[in-house]
Amino acid sequence: MNIITGGVTSPKGFKAAGIYAGIKKKRKDMALVYSTVPAKGAGTFTTNIVKAAPVLWDIKLTKESENIQALVINSGVANACTGKEGEKNNFLMAKAVADELQLPVEAVYTASTGVIGKQLPIDIIKEGIPKLVKELEDTKEAASMAAEAIMTTDTYSKEYAVTFNLGQKQVTIGGMAKGSGMIHPNMATLIGVITTDIAISKDLLQEALKENVKHTFNMISVDRDTSTNDTLIALANGMAGNNTITEKNEDYDIFCKALNLVTSNLAKMIAADGEGATKLLEVTVKSAKTWEEAVNLSKSIITSNLVKTAIFGNDANWGRILCAMGYCGVEFDPNKVDIFIESNGGSLKLVEDGVAADYSEEMASNILSSQEIRVIADIKQGLAHATAWGCDLSYDYVKINAEYRS
Amino acid sequence: MNIITGGVTSPKGFKAAGIYAGIKKKRKDMALVYSTVPAKGAGTFTTNIVKAAPVLWDIKLTKESENIQALVINSGVANACTGKEGEKNNFLMAKAVADELQLPVEAVYTASTGVIGKQLPIDIIKEGIPKLVKELEDTKEAASMAAEAIMTTDTYSKEYAVTFNLGQKQVTIGGMAKGSGMIHPNMATLIGVITTDIAISKDLLQEALKENVKHTFNMISVDRDTSTNDTLIALANGMAGNNTITEKNEDYDIFCKALNLVTSNLAKMIAADGEGATKLLEVTVKSAKTWEEAVNLSKSIITSNLVKTAIFGNDANWGRILCAMGYCGVEFDPNKVDIFIESNGGSLKLVEDGVAADYSEEMASNILSSQEIRVIADIKQGLAHATAWGCDLSYDYVKINAEYRS
Structure with a gap:
């Protein structure tokens, strides 16, 4: 499996574009x-009861459309909590793309991200679409333009691509994502797009995606707020020419591994670029009784404001880690827990059997001053483990979110 | 029912003291x-699996001791995650108080608050106890000294007291509490102490307290972190001379109402004085199908970092409120929700039937710039309602928690 420089245009037959249409200021x-x-389309979406208009549209298409050929995304306005008018505007956005590309409207996915509660500026969007279509290209630059255009409070765009072989055929998976705020995905993240030229049945593409997000996008959290717009879309157009995957054979497993590489890296980028974040926090809970328990424990740690602020302050305040594990509803013996921290600054055992290990606070602080921190909690109860990704909580998180609309 | 100036020494027969022993810096x-x-003792305690040594001790006493006569509290060190040594130190603290007051050790409750993972400085504590006993007085000033001594990052001490009549007898309830961080109580808050001279059976005192916290201390959150030390203790010494309450009669109901007045006001003070808080946020969810659903919805709103930062920024970003309701697991129709905000700056409808109402952002911002904000969400599904209390999330929250141990 090869990691390549690229994004959603890396697989054969995919073009992309990103433009300024006038929804945002600049x-x-x-x-x-x-x-x-x-292409075959698959998607996983927010479990929030309050679902944005594009999410409702995409859920319908994922169920009913055999072929998908385009995905249009706007940033600036989320088209959530906008009622019937919002649904109508979303349809008009899909329709304008369909008309311009001469496709049925049911072949066009939509996604929106930005402020909740405002109506889409549909005239601006309709004016932008012919321009957007005209810019479509299959270059890396075009993929990067698209990745840039979906950003909100992200500080950098997020792309990833891999190639691998199935028989004699080279298959490529490309991806882009945006995150930053309202990131606590439950079925998908704010917006993630995966393109691939693999030939695969729609059902297996959907299944691979659904299984995948449990271990990737659903394992990150910036602020514990599950968005109204979480959307992960995968498009597979078959142009790699491999034998179409229609059962869970070896090819399917290889595809799932490659997909995991793309999505887990995009997910980590989202966590690392969480609003105001200065650090990526990776938490692994080892030796849990079940995977579900390991997931609960690891997510409870990455979502604790007290853990996040301690990490921001380079403070090895492990009591907050153990406390966060203790209130998540999983039964375990606190007197058996070991806690370690690691980074490129070194590694250290902070806790042994539930009480403070003999460690140097200075060395701990040094380890925590890196940009990527790993916390490992070994609870010695069983054989399951899980990893979750989050970020620290900084002054800038408050700044960004107290001033977001102004 | 009369609200009086006072605290834990207001009921007959209670004395208190608060001193500097040397555990904290100054x-x-x-x-x-x-x-x-x-006195009869009752208590509710954290549901965190990780329970501090004093919590384990108090749970045992609440089950087994017929009479309680003292409660000793230290701040600075939480005596949590301290293993067998922590339990031993806790016992020594109780024993020192018992010896000094000539009581059995089983008559002495303990509580600790502060940093997790450090052992109690037991020699300093043992030296402090004779001094503490010597300072015991039944004055308002002594109660205030005690309320001050249990503070950690609180910015002011929290006391409340009421009197009421049962027959010809005047009964008094006094209380003190501390909060500020790691505040998301589940069964009790960090530390709350209720004293009363009412005559009541131990079982009914326990039941009244347990029912009470569901609507008061369990309805507040500062940071969604359920502490290892949450402790609410009630002591009833019978000195009011009322007919001892041994069944759920009218006297019991009056007592419960008075208790609610004390605990709900202490709970609100804790929310308002949350770490870094500049505002008290009161959220009422109306017309839910069940009380449990109204509780889930209201707590989901007050615990959302995105709602809390918007409130800090005086930003009527109601999409975040509706979003937080949508991910808490309660089924409702988002298209039926109305949302209102109120303060001494006025009142305003922000949302009507799930979409933006016609309101002035300037007026909304004006309302939100007060120190006490009320949000009312009417979901039009049933007859149940619940109120939760929280606070905004400010730069100072990050400052306090990134630098807590340094």
Whole structure:
């Protein structure tokens, strides 16, 4: 498996574009991903009861459409809590893309991200779409333009791509994502787009995606707020020419591994670029009784404001870690827990059997001053483990979110 | 029912003291509450799996001791995650108080608050206890000293007291509490102490307290972190001379109402004085199908970092409120929700049937710039309602918690 420089245009037959249409003040605000041939579409979406108009549309298409060929995304306005007018505007956005590309409207996924409660500026969007279509290209630069156009409070765009072989055929998976705030995905993250030229049945593409997010996008959290707009879309257009995957064979397993590499790296980028974040926090809980318990424990640690602020302050305040484990509802023996920290600054055991190990606070602080921190909690109860990713909580998180709309 | 100036020494037969023993750098760090006659003791405690040594001790006493006569509290060190040594030190603290007051050790409750993972400085504590006992007085000033000595990052001490009549007898309830961080109580808050001279059976005192916290201390959150030390203790010494309450009669109901007045006000003070807080946020969810659903919805709103930062920024970003309701697991129709905000700056409808109402952002911002904000969400599903209390999330929250141990 090879990691390559690239994004959503890396697989054969995919084009992309990202432009400034005028929804936001100055930054790019519309993106389009297009497959030159019909593709299978799969998606996982927010479990929030309050679902944005594009999420409702995409859920319908994922169920009913055999072929998907385009995905249009705007940033700046989330088109959530916008009622019937919002649904109508979303349809008009899909329709304008369909008309311009001469596709049925049911072949066009939509996604929106930004402020909740405002209506889409549909006239601006309709004016932007012909321009967007005209810019479509299959270059790396075009993929990067698209990745940039979906950003909100992200500080950098997020792309990842891998290639691998199935038989004699080279298959490519590309991806882009945006995150930053309202990130505590439950079924998918704010917006993630995966393109691939693999030939695979729609059902297996959906299943691979659904299983995948449990271990990747669903394992990150910036602020414990599950968005109204979480959307992860995968498009597979078959142009790699491999034998179409229609059962869970070896090819399927290889595809799932490659997909995991793309999505887990995009997920980590989202966690590391959480609003105001200065550090990526990776937490692994080892030796739990079940995977579900390891997930609960690791997510409880990465979502604790007290853990996050301690990490920001380079403070090895492990009591907050053990406390966060203790209130998440999982039964374990606190007197058996060991806790370690690691970074490129070194590694250290902080806790042995539930009480303070003999360690140097200075060395601990030194380890925590790196940009990527790993916490390992060994609870010695069983054989399951899970890893979750989050970030620290800084002054800038407050600044960004107290002033977001102003 | 009369609200009076006072605290834990207001009921007949209670004395208190608060001193500087040397556990913390400069501030008072030990408190004692003493009943001159044996009292019934009741308590509710953290549901965190990780329970501090004093919590384990108090749970045992609440089950097994018929009479309680003293409660000793230290701040600065939480005596949590301290293993067998922590349990031994806790016992020595109780024993020193018992010896000094000539009581059995089983008559002495303990509580600790502060940093997790450090052992109690037991020699300093043992030296402090004779001094503490010597300072015991039944004055308002003594109660205030005690309330001050249990503070950690609190910015002011929290006391409340009421009197009411049962037959010809005047009954008094006094209380003190501390909060500030790691405040998301589940069964009790960090430390709350209720004294009363009412005559009541131990079982009914326990039941009244348990029912009470569901609506008061369990309805507040500062940071969604359920502490290892949450402790609410009630002592009733019978000195009011009322007919002893041994069944759920009218006297019991009056007592419960008075208790609610004390605990709900202490709980609100804790929320308002949350770490870094500049505002008290009161959220009422109306017209839910069940009380449990109203509780989940209201707590989901007050614990959302995105809601809390918006409130800090005087930003009527109601999409975050509706979003937080949507991910808490309660089924409701987002298209039926109305949301209102109120303060002494006025009142305003922000949302009508799930979409933006016609309101002035300037007026909304004006309302939110007050120190006490009320949010009312009417979901039009049923007849149940619940109120929760929280606070905003400010730069100072990050400052306090990134630098807590340094």
